[in-house]
């Protein structure tokens with residue numbers, strides 16, 4: 001079938017015999033599975049670091065390419081696990097790829113991450129030691145976010161620190177008719193990741209969408225913001241307007257931020273549980 005106006009041809013291939021191919025290739029480890037996905041053991045694949053760059057004073061950008069030619073397109077809002085062996089123990093941490101937002105189109109052969117390095121953390125100091133050419137183990141993706149949730153008229157995205165990464169991954173999926181308020185909480189303006197890219201994204205949107213940076217340590221910021229301080233009822237009152245329209249709030253950040261944001265939205269702004277999505281591990 002020719003898809004008119006797209007210059008593309010769609011080829012439909014039909015098996016002669018409706019059965020599993022027995023002699024074509026070899027399944028990757030743990031891929032020979034015909035049970036439920038939820039019952040599958042998490043499998044890890046090797047990736048190589050292709051690009052490592054500093055993004056802020058404590059955040060790095062990693063671009064990884066799969067080593068065995070496998071392709072993995074991580075759906076918006078879902079995350080993977082990175083595994084490290086530390087002192088003989090296997091330790092995993094969750095990370096949300098930002099490839100959907102960056103526009104890098106490699107059909108799932110590459111993944112991009114923004115990772116904050118905690119000097120006293122278990123896994124991130126080890127990741128920080130890695131360089132271009134080093135290998136990492138990345139799991140299958142997981143998560144309970146579905147893009148149907150985005151079919152609403154107003155979306156509030158409340159992110160603190162690296163909580164911005166799932167927001168980046170869902171932003172391109174939001175319909176142009178939906179009003180978006182991205183509330184990006186950081187200590188100072190020097191902590192904001194990919195600020196220019198986010199500004200560029202919002203500049204292209206119509207429908208008076210807003211990208212609002214909120215700094216808790218404004219006196220240490222190189223830039224002023226209309227909104228300052230920590231998340232509070234007073235601050236949200238200036239932004240959260242629609243009470244009756246269909247709406248969704250997505251929240252991601254440290255535990256204290258997530259629980260405060262959820263409580264305020266429910267108690268003071270009458271969000272129901274199904275109007276709130278929490279990005280958690």
Ligand SMILES: Cc1cc2nc3c(=O)[nH]c(=O)nc-3n(C[C@H](O)[C@H](O)[C@H](O)COP(=O)(O)OP(=O)(O)OC[C@H]3O[C@@H](n4cnc5c(N)ncnc54)[C@H](O)[C@@H]3O)c2cc1C
Pocket residue numbers: 079093094095096097113114115116117118120121122123124125162165166279280281
């Ligand atoms: C779904 C999901 C997606 C995520 N996506 C990203 C992402 O895209 N980018 C990103 O940078 N991070 C992301 N994270 C966070 C990431 O998974 C790790 O938690 C983070 O990288 C820290 O790992 P770490 O092992 O270096 O630090 P940890 O050892 O876990 O410590 C982190 C900090 O917490 C402190 N700490 C640890 N335990 C305690 C405790 N019991 N009490 C008080 N303080 C404590 C440590 O001192 C340190 O300062 C995500 C998390 C989730 C759940």
